[in-house]
Amino acid sequence: MYIFDSVKKEKLLFTPIDGNNVTLYVCGPTVYDDAHLGHAKSSLVFDLLYRVLEANGYSVTYAKNITDIDDKIIKKATELNITIDELTSKYLSAYNKDMDSLGVKRPTLEPKATESIEAMIDMIQKLIDSNHAYITSTDDVYFDTSSDNKYLSISNRHQDESDTMSRVESSSEKKNSTDFALWKGVSDDSVAYETPFGKGRPGWHLECSAMIEKHLKSENSEYTIDIHGGGADLLFPHHENEAAQSRCATKKELAKYWVHNGFVNIDGEKMSKSLGNSFFIKDALKSYSGEVLRFYLLSTNYRANFNFNEEDLIASKKRLDKLYRLKKRLYGMKIVDEKTTFKAELLEALNDDLNVSKAYALIDEMISTTNEVLDANPKDKLIKRQSLSNMEYVRELLGFGEYDAYEYFQFGISEDKKSEIESLIAQRSEAKKEKNFELSDSLRDQISELGVSIMDTANGTLWENS
RNA sequence: GGCGCUAUCGCCAAGUGGUAAGGCCGGAGCCUGCAAAGCUUCUAUCCCCAGUUCAAAUCUGGGUGGCGCCUCCA
Known part of the structure; x- marks a missing residue:
């Protein structure tokens, strides 16, 4: 299969580091609020990638982290006067519920930040010992970006521009403006962990590198994992920083391939937490089934920005309806595995950097052909068997057609x-x-x-x- | 200011050198008591200009428009 590497900026033939085994790591949610359509898009894209990798016969270890300790979490828990654990448990189960509705398969591993503190401390210690990190008077630990000669190679930036244009509030004790906190020292009695370098909390970027090292690392390669994914906004600084700290701590590049999905805009406007126009998955699910949402959000190239609006969603639903009408037409028949050219073509389309548009077109054509044959000869057993088997493949590979055909049309x-x-x-x-x-x-x-x-x-x- | 993405039928959207997939909407027809569903059929030369080439939506240069990242964010 081919995937587009967003660091090299070209479509590359995918070859795993370790034979048939593939490691995939995707940045997951910070569980302090309900998941929005952006989370849905990202989860769906990588769910599809996961399914396609498996369909190609790879044994995939897919990890998605859960950030359950963070300043925003602490702030919100304090505001609500509940414990951090109460807050994160609530939103983690809400997140999982939303993902289940969307038909997102659970990753192999879902490590929590709070369960990976030791791995983070180990990595920081390595970075301090090798002079890639330094401790300030307030027990913050910063990564020294000038100590990594490949810094900014992931996002293709230049140091001077980051220096002059960075709007990050600059700590006076930072050696370089791009240096970032690996560990934040805590002096009051808020949540903190004891470490050799003082009491504190993990920094933003560290958990991913530490978890990858702990759960996914490969032994004999210049790369640690095969694919690292996330939203396009994470490319800088998040992934740049992850890559830097991993490179310096492990002497390996973090990932062989980088995959980033495009944004979801709402009626032409960027959706973000700061703008406050987030569109929550749970709200969309009030009017549309999870599968309709899945079908719609996956319907365009994963790298392009996606402009969410209800008219397009409705048009998209009508397309999915046709699959269910065929399912209804073949209702009650037993599924037998049939080898068909449709299946081969479908996988081939998805193997081309997840060409979903082409896959949808193939599905439409398969539906039309079946209907045409059945109109001419309603008792054609062969076309029924093949068609059912094709639909089963669509269900496995793309997650469309999970519902009962009658219940689907009775949603809500x-x-x-x-x-x-x-x-x-x-x-x-x-x-x-x-x-x-x-x-x-x-x-x-x-x-x-x-x-x-x-x-x-x-x-x-x-x-x-x- | 730096870096990057993008511009294809009314709408959504593939295609990245060989003569424009698919879906929605709309028109006509078959089927139907009438419908619906299904089926058949009709509808674009690819933002503009110049260039490379036997051949360009696809490559190059220049415009114009839209968008993103550089700040927490998927």
């Missing part, structure tokens, strides 16, 4: 409303039987007003949420 409809609809449909069927079309049409109008469209088939009248 209450039980009361369902029985009301069923009752109206029964009345309409009676009227139709008596050829009272005036009555049956008016009943259909009533049903439409409930936001439901109906379709008469050989198997009776079916209905869908419209």
